[in-house]
Amino acid sequence: MSDSFMHYHQSALDNQMEDNAIQDLQDAGIYPDPDNDAVLENLYEQVKDEFPDAPDTVIEYTVQKKFEELPEPGDYDD
Numbered sequence: 001m002s003d004s005f006m007h008y009h010q011s012a013l014d015n016q017m018e019d020n021a022i023q024d025l026q027d028a029g030i031y032p033d034p035d036n037d038a039v040l041e042n043l044y045e046q047v048k049d050e051f052p053d054a055p056d057t058v059i060e061y062t063v064q065k066k067f068e069e070l071p072e073p074g075d076y077d078d
Helices: 002-028 036-050 056-069
Strands: none
């Protein structure tokens, strides 16, 4: 009986365990949620330093493109 239970419910159990582990890390401050505003501000400063004479519209467009190219959390290859 346990084999059929595990067959049908193992992925749900794995997902729940993963969610619990992530929540524990977030609660401990080890794995914080990404703050998109901080990321955008950092990208803006980098682009502004790289192209100091560029108009704001060009900087904003470049920042948005760089932001869209960033990997999603957890999509990093080791």
